[in-house]
Amino acid sequence: MKGTSPAIPDQVDVLVIGGGINGISAFRELALQGVDVVLMERDDFCSGASAALSRMVHGGLRYLENGEFRLVRQSLQERDRLLKNAPHCVSPLPTVVPISSWIRGTLPTIAGFFGARVKAHRRPGLMIRAGLLLYDLLARHSRTMPRHRGLSRAALRKMVPGITGSAVGGVLYFDARVSLPERLGLEMVLDTEADSEARAFSYTEITGIEAGKIRWRDRLNGASGSITPRVVINATGAWVDIVGSAIQPGANAKRVHGTKGSHLMIRNPELQAALGDHMVYYENHDGRICIAFAHAGAAMVGSTDILIDDPDAAVCLDDEKSYMLEALANVFPTVRVSEEQIVHTFTGVRPLPVSEQGATGRISRDHSVDVEPAGLQPFAVLTLIGGKWTTFRVFGEEVADLALAELGRAREVDTYDLKIGGGRNLPTDACERTAWINRCAAATGMSEARFSVLVSRYGSRAETVAAFISEGDDAVLASAPDYSRREVLFLIEHERVREIGDILLRRTTLGIEGRISAALTSEIAALLGAASGWSDEETSEAVARFNETIQHRHRVQH
Template sequence: MGLKHSFGHSGATPAHSPVPRASVQGLRNRPHAKVLVIGGGINGVGTFRDLALQGVDVALVERGDYCQGASGASSHMIHGGIRYLENGEFRLVRESVVERNRLLRIAPHYVKPLQTTIPIFSTFSGVLSAPLRFLTHKQQGKPKERGAFLIKLGLSMYDSFSRDGGSVPRHQFRGRKRALAELPQLHPGIKYAATYFDASVHNPERLTLDVLQDGEKAGQASGGPESSTARASNYLALHSLGGAATQSGTTESGTTVQLRDELTGELFDFTADVIVNTTGAWVDLTNEAMGAASAFMGGTKGSHIVLDHPGLLEACKGREIFFEHTDGRIVLIYPMGDRVLVGTTDVLADMTQDAVCTEEEIEYFFDLIGHVFPDITVQRDQIVYTFSGVRPLPRHDATQPGFVSRDYRIERRTPAAGAPGAGTAVVLSLVGGKWTTFRALAEHMANDVLAELGMERKVSTAKLAIGGGAGFPEDDAGIQKWIKAHMGAGRDADRSAVLLTRYGTRADDVIRYLDAGPDRLLRSTRELSVRELEFMARNEQIGHLIDVLVRRTSLAFRGLVTGELLVEVADVLSAPLGWDAAAKADEIQRAREVLERFHGVQIHSLVA
């Protein structure tokens, strides 16, 4: 969540007044919390969940939709970060490997093992330059590619971090002949291929939503929604410091912030004793608005493309291809279902501009594909989706982007004395952070908050299943058994499989809702039904049509959005969300513009 106004991704000037949102009303009716988390990416949502589980009165606000910023623009990997070893970030790599293994256990519905192969073109290349890179964090002259010796050393160290509780096989090396037998379309000039396992998250947006709902559920354990100690709302922005440090008519004190409902334009004050700033690349702008100015951040932009390319999909053989491109940048190609994800760039971000994938970056992606699969050509019309985000990296001055630390730290500040609404709250700002370590990071942040409040930790999240990961089938046979058991009422095996993939075992709740009334699949897709959209509108804080296409489903990611789909989904959502004809037309137009501007998707017609 940032303060920068951006049509499509951060909420535009409201064009209509929808049905009053329970998420906003819960904050307006009780405008104080011990802790206010600002920012609804995975790290903010993880902190919200952890604090709620400790019994802390906590609120979270997000200017856009949950997982809309950098959290939704990741490479969809849950990994230890083998390349961070050359930066000397051993603590981070160790923690990342441990957390990777942990997420495979506590979020098995979304986090899956990912076989990864590194094509290697030399034996000893880079041995002399590696120490200099390690010491200076800079690339001197033309990049020297990492040869087999360095990669073997790194993978051996990587494996060592998995000794306690490791759940993935150790790495293997293959010579050229055997490597090409396994992956025949690899560049014939390779000398070796190293294969190891990391993990991927195919639904980062839905995993974020699961974490959020775990927090909300924990807050309601001792009472109904009105007495909840864990409240969260998207499309609710920090507007400024409020007008007073004490709420009128209450004894609550602390720092007062003014919040703005991005769907209606309404403003109201909210107080908190501790404020947690998890707004990613916008941390400094958020702190400035709260009178706690900082200069912590120096993010870099990363872009990706998604391809509908059966030839490239087949060439990967189900594996991620992870390698060093000619410029020294570590890049990746890997299959996600019937699509192929290619990324990523690492360039200095201009925070005055929207993060979008450029033509130059697309050319870079085509070039890197040719570097390892020289016989495969890619055409522009095979790109079904593009996305970009700004990594929340620390300020790095002269350090080159690829060498900037991916570790995180927590900075403590207080608002400037004398500012209206400044009050006495402590502001804890998250600098850095990555998907893989979100649970451990949230635990660290929550511990710091608990110390500020003089409270003790009650619950560990280390072994606590996340959302629909609880009771998730352990193997393919278990999955097929679940699917068969949930067929019926016009629901075939494919439909049951979609629901299990989308929700994990939370699909049980969805299916109960679907079966409680007449339902039908949409005409424009067999992956959604009328009542499922109504369930999302009631339970998943849908603010805009685009939320369903990009973050509640993978339809946009896979290039499956059509004009007919836009119209049909908008028609169904109109009743539960209170959209009249003008609002529905605005939502359709907004979705078209977001898809084109931010994701390279053009919807030419609104009819089939």
């Protein structure tokens, strides 16, 4: 199978542990400077928190009330960079905030800003508008989107039909969304490997240290070995303390205490119609912010924020479901959601710093790096703490600069304007785009409609995907006719696929759309098994592993 990983070296300048968005970002930064770097991820790339986000690429309006102005400014800048550098994946997201009172709640909101512990309360419209004035101001240098504006009660109801009658008005502002965050992470791995000698290995777990060498194990084929790095970047998110004590036995630092967050994918026509193209950003009775917007053919509703000790135990529990449905019913009182309409759930753990804050929402969402020079252990260790998805580029840049300092090297290139994956050479002008689509469709004998679908999935890489498809006999998947067998084969051969879930949950939106079925699973398993040379028994084992994942972690039964 093409794309099979080369051998893992014995020695390397930098070993990145963890292939979530932040580890991949640091890996990309270092590889671009010509550093000898290897990344190891124990599952698929972007399968931890980086697969569980609310899909918002945002400044974080809510962080203003925690006084995190630097984080908001940086996040807004990164949001605007991503709109330019990854236009195939990141797009504007008009956001509506319903307001229950313009003034009530002002005093507790101000007291909360100054650090007082206050009872749950609704945020007043005036304070939300003040926050948005600041939001607009912080985004002024890289402005890519319109400023916020107020909505009368009538305008709000027109924009979001079905919204609660208790809203006295609303506010409309603009942030952005990412269609498939896992794909963007993977594309950074592919770009990096294409442009450098650096290599990333999925399903390769760091298990400990022996005689100064870091031990790894391939979780799928059982291979194992060791590697000697000069610098280790521990980018394992909610797992940093577990991995930290595995590679530095005796050091039991507690840096991260994650919070679990779940989302529901709901296929309910009334809710989807009410949401239209907007995200609704609303408060629950406990003052927590929830979100809902139409995504991947369903309404995505989230999220919870619950401290959790064991990140591997994070799944969406029934009380979380009830909490999110109750909050949704407060804002859309006439919408009835039945159990069968919940077609998929996903959960992840935010890698938040250990904090004394009582309310999880008050814990800082900012990032930092703990630097331990070589000494006690034979390599320097940089441990990543926190980090939003939105800020991955700048976090990766900061970590890479620290690693370069450890290696005594200087930065040569930066990623500020570097396009990612299918965002490279993607025509953004409507006329140029149509001409490009027509040209590529004609060159590959594909209909323009089909080629446009590929563009919506892969951006400019659609050209390579279409060329691959046209090189052999093709047929649609019987259980997902908007995909074809050769399209899936392309993913298998060129996108580092090793497991069924890599395709259904992370290379495509089929999982989050709630389209996983026994028939689809076995179709994908047959294609992957044939390409990987699996025996029937190995194929059945892969199906069993996938079924366990979706039943346990995504609560999908089929």
